[in-house]
Amino acid sequence: MPETPKNIYVRAYEALMCSDPAEKSRLVTQLCRDWEQDVLPLPADEGDCPALPVIDAGRPDRPELITHTSVPSRKPSSAEGLAALLHAVAHIEFNAINLALDCVYRFRGLPADFYVGWLKVAEEEAYHFGLVTERLATVGFTYGDFPAHRGLWDMAVKTADDPLTRMALVPRVLEARGLDATPPIVAKLKKIGDDATIAVLDIILRDEIGHVALGDRWFRRFCAERGLEPEATYLALMTEFDAPWPPKPLNVEARRKAGFSAGEIARLEGGRPRRNGA
Secondary structure, eight states: OOOOOOOHHHHHHHHHHOOOHHHHHHHHHHHHHHHHTTOSOOOSSOOSOOOOOOSOOOOOSOSOBOOGGGSOOOOTTSHHHHHHHHHHHHHHHHHHHHHHHHHHHHSOSOOHHHHHHHHHHHHHHHHHHHHHHHHHHHTTOOTTSSOBOOHHHHHHHHTTTOHHHHHHHIIIIIIHHHHHHHHHHHHHHHHTTOHHHHHHHHHHHHHHHHHHHHHHHHHHHHHHHHTOOHHHHHHHHHHHTTOOOOOSSOOHHHHHHTTOOHHHHHHHHTOOOOTTOO
């Protein structure tokens, strides 16, 4: 008898816990193809799924993980500096694959288009990871050659209990910071004439706007379902979880495309409020 197809939660878990980057990317691609071909069920019954991971997702033994404040600065004017910058981007993209898979696996009983959206994000993040690691190889390095931090995944663990909080603090805080960071990086790369890396970052920025927009759409939907005002809720969650405030300048155009309102952007540009609420 043919094997019964595994459901989407089990398959997302398998890809999430895979530690080899190339195999993880392959599993993500196959997962997306099986979903598109309607051979992967979205079960009404959530049974027979592995226990929820609460500590870590699959990742290789390297890079060494250190605190974010200990990661060396990444000035692309030298060969090693460029490699360190590329490595940092690759690490973000690898973590982003896991974040998208975790959304598919962890949050059950949501509409099918929630899973469709985050499966597509996982596939695009795997594509980005491949682009960046190929570029990294051209300058003589591989993923794992530099230390990195786990800030993105730490926030995933902190927001594991609530999809509204996850949408607020991962796509709309941490990934949105990537929208802001890209133009200054591109400006530095233009000074050294690195058009190849700029082309990769252009692709990533284009797609990341869509990823932040997906998080924005679901965040606002979850707020509407709970009768919450989204922008006030967003600021409250940033304070509650001590989420990093975006450094200026903000990429206003990208943030507007991703769903941030003009008033919200202005509030963020005003800086983090003091603890006494002033």
